[in-house]
Amino acid sequence: MEMLKLSNKGEMIRRAEPLFFWVGASTLALLALWLLYRLLTGFRIWVLGNGRLLSPKLGKWAVVTGATDGIGKSYAEELARRGFAMMLISRSQEKLDDVAKSLEAEFGVETRTIAVDFGKTDIYPKIEAGLSGLEIGVLVNNVGVSYPYPEYYLHIPDLDNFLTNMINVNMTSVCQVSLFLPGIGVILNISSASGMYPVPLLTVYSATKAFMDFFSRGLQEEYRRQGIIIQSVLPFFVATKMTRIRKPTLDKPTPDRYVAAELTTVGLQSQTNGYFPHAVMNILTRMNRLQRTGYLHRRKLREMKNGASLKNE
Ligand SMILES: NC(=O)c1ccc[n+]([C@@H]2O[C@H](COP(=O)([O-])OP(=O)(O)OC[C@H]3O[C@@H](n4cnc5c(N)ncnc54)[C@H](OP(=O)(O)O)[C@@H]3O)[C@@H](O)[C@H]2O)c1
Helix, strand or coil, X not given: CHHHHHHHHHHHXXXXXXXXXXXXXXXXXXXXXXXXXXXXXXXXHHHHCCCCCCCHXXXXXXXXXXXXXXXXXXXXXXXXXXXXXXXXXXXXXXXXXXXXXXXXXXXXXXXXXXXXXCCCCCCHHHHHHHHCCCCEEEEXXXXXXXXXXXXXXXXCCCHHHHHHHHHHHHXXXXXXXXXXXXXXXXXXXXXXXXXCXXXXXXXXXXXXXXXXXXXXXXXXXXXXXXXXXXXXXXXXXXXXXXXXXXXXXXXXXXXXXXXXXXXXXXXXXXXXXXXHHHHHHHHHHHHHHXXXXXXXHHHHHHHHHHHHHHHHC
């Protein structure tokens, strides 16, 4: 009797073998296809790029906020190199004049400036007047501020003013300047990798950058059909005044190197880290998070099991 049962089981397994084979083979084939797709997409974005998309054919003018230093200044230079007339918006008229002069001298392009403090909310009529009548091809919402140093929320010096300033500069600016959206071909919103996950001790900065990312991606869905490209840009560290990184490295590039790489992704990714080493860092961060979640989940299950077995004793 026992022998008969065993031979029946063996027969069942033999019959199921082709099924197992095809399930395994299809899973492997799907995995290989997915991997190939990811590789080809990566090659398209990071090797071939879309560098020619941004040209004055989109509209004569490019507008950059926070254009007098760091990443914003590099965007202004790269867009002027491509032939855009430049509208520079930042805080200090003196610095704006310096950047405008150097762009005119180096690239022979027309420039205009608007000096405003994005920490204030009464500046938008002045910006509207400055932009009115311009044929805007590209808008870079770059202006942003971070913490002077990482700090616990309630210990941030002059917390009230700090909050008002950071919310106005990092969030209100992107909403208000995007009101000029009709007619603009491409909008780049410079968020941050700190907006992908909560970053303790930089909590408010991280939250404002998450807002910018969500705002950007939502807007892209709303206006995609009208042919407007809206990209959310999430850099990790870039060597600028904000980060006080003086020595650039492969993973902490100069703003020029970062911007040159980022501009090749426009039109290919609506959310991007903009620079290949930063995209790799993003994948590694995600893998670490998945591993952490899995580990904590397993540990919780183990603890529940141990608790239950202790109760039963
Ligand atoms: N650097 C990074 O590692 C990094 C990483 C992720 C995301 N980001 C984001 O990239 C953007 C640019 O950062 P960055 O590192 O290039 O910064 P940055 O070197 O500090 O330059 C900021 C620019 O914004 C202007 N600005 C600052 N506050 C302003 C205000 N209240 N009103 C008007 N203009 C103001 C500055 O003008 P002044 O010269 O007059 O101060 C400067 O031109 C920010 O949105 C930042 O959050 C940077």
